[in-house]
Amino acid sequence: MTNASKQDHVLIFDTTLRDGEQSPGATMTHTEKLEIAEMLDDMGVDIIEAGFPIASEGDFAAVSEIARRAKNSVICGLSRANFKDIDRCWEAVKHASRPRIHTFIGTSPLHRAIPNLNKDEMAERIHDTVTHARNLCDNVQWSPMDATRTEEDYLFRVVEIAIKAGATTINIPDTVGYTAPRESAEIIRRLIENVPGADEIIFATHCHNDLGMATANSLAAVEAGARQVECTINGLGERAGNTALEEVVMALKVRNDIMPYQTGIDTKKIMQISRRVASVSGFAVQFNKAIVGKNAFAHESGIHQDGMLKNAETFEIMRPEDVGLSETNLVMGKHSGRAALRSKLAELGFELADNQLKDVFVRFKELADRKKEIFEDDLIALMRDSDAAEQNDHLKVKSLRVVCGTEGPQEAQLTLTIDGEDKSVTATGDGPVDATFNAVKELFDHTARLQLYQVHAVTEGTDAQATVSVRMEEDGKIATGQSADTDTVVASAKAYVNALNRLIVRRSKSAPNEDVKSVNYKDHG
Numbered sequence: 001m002t003n004a005s006k007q008d009h010v011l012i013f014d015t016t017l018r019d020g021e022q023s024p025g026a027t028m029t030h031t032e033k034l035e036i037a038e039m040l041d042d043m044g045v046d047i048i049e050a051g052f053p054i055a056s057e058g059d060f061a062a063v064s065e066i067a068r069r070a071k072n073s074v075i076c077g078l079s080r081a082n083f084k085d086i087d088r089c090w091e092a093v094k095h096a097s098r099p100r101i102h103t104f105i106g107t108s109p110l111h112r113a114i115p116n117l118n119k120d121e122m123a124e125r126i127h128d129t130v131t132h133a134r135n136l137c138d139n140v141q142w143s144p145m146d147a148t149r150t151e152e153d154y155l156f157r158v159v160e161i162a163i164k165a166g167a168t169t170i171n172i173p174d175t176v177g178y179t180a181p182r183e184s185a186e187i188i189r190r191l192i193e194n195v196p197g198a199d200e201i202i203f204a205t206h207c208h209n210d211l212g213m214a215t216a217n218s219l220a221a222v223e224a225g226a227r228q229v230e231c232t233i234n235g236l237g238e239r240a241g242n243t244a245l246e247e248v249v250m251a252l253k254v255r256n257d258i259m260p261y262q263t264g265i266d267t268k269k270i271m272q273i274s275r276r277v278a279s280v281s282g283f284a285v286q287f288n289k290a291i292v293g294k295n296a297f298a299h300e301s302g303i304h305q306d307g308m309l310k311n312a313e314t315f316e317i318m319r320p321e322d323v324g325l326s327e328t329n330l331v332m333g334k335h336s337g338r339a340a341l342r343s344k345l346a347e348l349g350f351e352l353a354d355n356q357l358k359d360v361f362v363r364f365k366e367l368a369d370r371k372k373e374i375f376e377d378d379l380i381a382l383m384r385d386s387d388a389a390e391q392n393d394h395l396k397v398k399s400l401r402v403v404c405g406t407e408g409p410q411e412a413q414l415t416l417t418i419d420g421e422d423k424s425v426t427a428t429g430d431g432p433v434d435a436t437f438n439a440v441k442e443l444f445d446h447t448a449r450l451q452l453y454q455v456h457a458v459t460e461g462t463d464a465q466a467t468v469s470v471r472m473e474e475d476g477k478i479a480t481g482q483s484a485d486t487d488t489v490v491a492s493a494k495a496y497v498n499a500l501n502r503l504i505v506r507r508s509k510s511a512p513n514e515d516v517k518s519v520n521y522k523d524h525g
């Protein structure tokens, strides 16, 4: 399929597992990556960028396994512009029935300065690496990183070289979220008009959201002839994130009258995967986020509610069912059984094996005893907690009792299980949460710095669960932790411990990452 031959179809390239996972603190486990990949494959994503195989043993293993398991999607891996990266990428993606190698190099003046290549040397590097990739795989994507800040004549030159060397997709990244819709369209239009061979390949658009224009820039590029949109679920990604898959797909669906392009995405699966990605990445979706935010279909003002009751179209441009939101949100109570729980969790994107269900059911009953009504969001919080608990091998909160109130000092009596051994301490602090965190630190000494502490109520009412998010940093490595409980201080302690556990895992991963830094741009492998 080329730009010319399939005018109305837009390919969806999802990079949640690569660009999304690069967001500081969004690391996913191997199992979580496989699960998200399966959901992407199932919802009709055309190409899944499953990871950066040379980045770590873990990335390599995840990309290889996703490649083996994929049923429909093309499986793509990322590689820098050197033979060693490309070979490693091929080793991982070759197991897919439809593999793709994606290789890139920064072409703007700022990025050319990093490997210290002049224009001619870089052009030669592009020719050599794309040729090498194409000799391994007949589906090759090439990206000039920071394309939107690259001199136009040089961009035309290197795109032509990549096409001649065998690239089948040329991706135009707006790496720093700098472009605006008119310019985004213009770049694609001028590439198609001016670069020899442009009509034989697919142009892709890859936009970051630093100025909040990523989705608009992607759609403008589509209108100018791009036929692949690169995006992530919930717009997850470095800094302000990437174009959000759900926004592009729903915009093309709802405004098909003015943007007559189709995607193969089953939009009814959007809500399910959005919740799952929020849960495994630890990046909660903001309430007013387009399409997938909690308030996207909520109406509170009297006028809006009145209008909605008379005709939903007065204030809704799409139906909640279109994105897989069920009409009623009140789901279960203490009399609900195991089968009902399993089916509701499946609807929310959690497929559980029998032994997992057993554990979750016990926790569900405990919650139902404390809380009259259980909503979908309560179940999601419960699942997020049990996901976290599975990873928490080193530290666990065994018990916590706090003394708080107007008379200080506030105090926390905490018992942690550290590598199987119970350890207790009593610590004081400026409030019960501070006292609790001090107690954790006394039991498990660490140098991690707390960067963020956030609490929000999962649902309404004084018996609502509080979700606590914690973000910690240690030697440049960032980990987030989350937990929910009807007791805010307990949720805080568990979230803090969850973040520490993730940091411990990250510490052990640092060795293979060092490898990557030593593979420099001049290394042709």
Ligand code: KIV
Residues within 6 Å of the ligand: 019, 104, 143, 145, 146, 171, 173, 174, 175, 176, 206, 208
């Ligand atoms: O934003 C970017 O430039 C990228 C490239 C690796 C394609 O993610």
Ligand code: ZN
Residues within 6 Å of the ligand: 019, 173, 175, 206, 208
């Ligand atoms: Zn990117």
